[in-house]
Amino acid sequence: MGSIDLKEENNNNVILKEHQEGVAVKTKHKGFKEKTFVVRESLLTTEFRNGNMKIVYNCFTAVFLLFFLRALVDDILVQKMPLHHTWLIWWNFEKFFSTMAVWTGMFLSTIGVYFAYQHWSTIPSKNTNLPSNMPFVATYLTYLTAFFYFPLKFLYESNLNCACSFIITCETTRIAMKVHSFIRENWSRAMIRKSGGTIDAWPTLEQFLYYQFCPSFIYRDSYPRTEKRDMKAAGLYFLECLAIIEFVNLTYTQWVFPWLHVQDYTSLSLSTIALSLFTGIIPGIICLITLFYGLLHCWLNCFSEMMQFADRQFYLNWWNSSNMAEYYRNWNLVVHDWLYAYVFRDLAAYYPGRKGQKAAQMAVFFLSAVFHEYWFGVAFRCFYPVMFVLYFIFGGIFFAVSRLITNRSAWNTALWFNLLIGTGMFIAFYGQEWYARRGHCAPYSNAVVDLLFPRHWNCQPPIS
Numbered sequence: 001m002g003s004i005d006l007k008e009e010n011n012n013n014v015i016l017k018e019h020q021e022g023v024a025v026k027t028k029h030k031g032f033k034e035k036t037f038v039v040r041e042s043l044l045t046t047e048f049r050n051g052n053m054k055i056v057y058n059c060f061t062a063v064f065l066l067f068f069l070r071a072l073v074d075d076i077l078v079q080k081m082p083l084h085h086t087w088l089i090w091w092n093f094e095k096f097f098s099t100m101a102v103w104t105g106m107f108l109s110t111i112g113v114y115f116a117y118q119h120w121s122t123i124p125s126k127n128t129n130l131p132s133n134m135p136f137v138a139t140y141l142t143y144l145t146a147f148f149y150f151p152l153k154f155l156y157e158s159n160l161n162c163a164c165s166f167i168i169t170c171e172t173t174r175i176a177m178k179v180h181s182f183i184r185e186n187w188s189r190a191m192i193r194k195s196g197g198t199i200d201a202w203p204t205l206e207q208f209l210y211y212q213f214c215p216s217f218i219y220r221d222s223y224p225r226t227e228k229r230d231m232k233a234a235g236l237y238f239l240e241c242l243a244i245i246e247f248v249n250l251t252y253t254q255w256v257f258p259w260l261h262v263q264d265y266t267s268l269s270l271s272t273i274a275l276s277l278f279t280g281i282i283p284g285i286i287c288l289i290t291l292f293y294g295l296l297h298c299w300l301n302c303f304s305e306m307m308q309f310a311d312r313q314f315y316l317n318w319w320n321s322s323n324m325a326e327y328y329r330n331w332n333l334v335v336h337d338w339l340y341a342y343v344f345r346d347l348a349a350y351y352p353g354r355k356g357q358k359a360a361q362m363a364v365f366f367l368s369a370v371f372h373e374y375w376f377g378v379a380f381r382c383f384y385p386v387m388f389v390l391y392f393i394f395g396g397i398f399f400a401v402s403r404l405i406t407n408r409s410a411w412n413t414a415l416w417f418n419l420l421i422g423t424g425m426f427i428a429f430y431g432q433e434w435y436a437r438r439g440h441c442a443p444y445s446n447a448v449v450d451l452l453f454p455r456h457w458n459c460q461p462p463i464s
Contacts, residue, residue, distance in 0.1 A: 032345045035337050037216070037311040039224045044297050045312070060290065064243070067250040074254075085253045089245065092163035099164040102154050103171055107212070109147065110179055114208045117183060121190035121202070128191040140183065148172050155378065165379040173371055177217050177338050182208065184342060185219040214309045215300040217338035224310035237302035244294030248287055255283045260431045265440040265459045268432070273456070276428040277421070284423025296332060322408050324401075327415060339364050376430065384433050384454050394418070432456045 047053040071085040120136055130137070154160075155168045182203075189199045203221055211219050259279060263272075292315075300314045316330035329336050347360035373388040405411040436456035437443075442463055444450035 032349070033340070035218045035341060037220060037223050039310040040313050042297055042301055042312045042314060043316060044293070045301070060247075060286075060293075063286070064247050064250070067247070067254055071250055071254055086246075086249065088249050088253050088257075092161050095158055095160055095164050098158060099160060099167050102151055103167065106147065106151060106171065106175055109143075110175060110212060111205070111208075113143065113179055114182075114205065117186070117190070118202055121186075121193045123194060124196060125194040128195050144176055144179075147176060152378070162379045166375060169375045169378050173375070174217075175212075178212060178219075180342060181217055181219045181338065182211065210307065213303060214307050215303050215314065215334060216309075216311070217334055218341060226308045226310045229308050230305050234302050234305035237298045237305065240298040241294050241302065244290050244298065247290050251283045251286050251290075256280075256427060256431060260435055263432070263435070265432070265436050265456055266461050268456055268459060273428075273432065276432065277424045279424075280427030280431070281420050281424035284427040285420055287427070288419065288423050292331075296334075300334070320412060321415060322411055323405070324415075335368075339368065343367060380430055380434055382430075382433050382437055382454070383452050384430060394422070429454075 044053060048057065072082075075082055075084040125132065127133075151168045151172050155165055160168065186203060189202065192199050193202075203219075207221055214223060216223065296315050301312060303309070304312050314334050315332060318327050318330035321327035321330060344357075344360040344364050347363055348357045350356070351359060369388045373385050377383055377385075405414060433454045433456055436454070436459055439462060441455040441459035442461060443455065444453065
């Protein structure tokens with residue numbers, strides 16, 4: 001993970017200082033922050049170079065190697081088949097190519113949006129306020145509805161397994177967020193063109209396509225760029241992503257499945273279900289940390305290297321947050337920027353005052369919780385709102401309570417306690433329900449009840 005050769009700034013201390021002093025500057029009239037892109041590396045890249053976080057990386061590498069060694073011994077001596085434990089990866093990506101074919105159609109549809117928006121902006125109009133442009137808004141909402149519906153229809157009809165289901169649901173969300181930002185950031189230009197005014201230039205297709213693949217949800221005509229494209233570094237990041245997939249696979253095949261597979265689901269008591277939460281904590285936190293590193297560091301830096309994208313501050317040190325607001329903001333700055341710009345800021349501006357800001361905060365929590373539940377509920381084919389409860393209810397309560405905790409060490413302990421319990425709930429409850437719905441428990445007689453209520457809460461033996 002070598003340093004990057006940067007056009008605009010090569011001093012990381014200066015970059016960090018810029019952020020602390022307010023990289024996201026405030027607009028003059030509304031007092032809301034505006035996203036500003038500057039040249040900076042990811043925090044872990046800097047920390048690894050300084051040696052501060054390398055011990056954590058080495059510890060996780062050692063755990064990975066031990067898991068892999070244990071799997072190899074089992075594959076060779078017990079299963080009599082080398083790499084037998086990779087069955088879960090092959091199962092998850094069984095229909096990967098058809099999934100990517102649908103993804104290609106999803107992506108190509110955004111090019112249609114680009115040209116349609118460009119053409120619409122040239123149609124003269126006397127009124128440029130929002131009510132007079134409701135036909136366009138209605139068409140846009142129709143597109144978004146179809147954009148989510150048809151890939152989801154393919155997902156269920158093809159019976160995609162978990163990983164491919166996540167590709168469809170997460171990518172529909174990601175691309176929709178990208179499209180929305182492009183429309184919003186160019187709305188003023190479109191209104192000027194429609195009213196007969198002159199603009200400097202409309203975004204080119206090349207700019208639009210670059211934005212579609214660069215690791216940012218906020219559209220800009222240009223971004224800070226690196227001097228050169230380091231494909232070797234991009235390749236190493238990609239290999240780390242593959243290693244992360246294997247690490248999660250090992251965690252499930254060597255730890256989670258052996259534990260969940262042998263449970264007698266027809267005799268699960270409330271105490272057994274509650275105690276299983278604690279059994280799920282260790283594999284849960286391993287998955288959380290590795291997926292954070294794989295997605296928010298390796299994957300995004302891989303695309304940054306390939307696209308010479310220089311602003312690589314995708315997260316900050318969320319693990320050392322002093323309150324819940326700081327944790328939510330620092331965990332994923334890429335998504336946070338979008339939620340702040342197009343949910344919180346818009347609602348707070350529309351409903352000014354303290355109550356409006358509270359409502360906007362609630363909307364951000366709710367939207368985040370709904371989409372997390374959507375991703376996991378669709379992938380696991382059940383409505384078990386663990387993610388919704390964790391993000392919206394527990395997260396909201398913890399967000400309010402955290403402001404009362406003034407001791408940084410006490411708050412950080414509470415943060416990790418919350419994360420450990422949350423990941424334990426996720427692994428245990430979703431895992432038990434997964435097995436319950438795959439031959440271990442009979443469905444409820446009422447289809448609506450069977451959809452909304454977990455089967456393992458009241459498991460009845462399946463009818464032979």
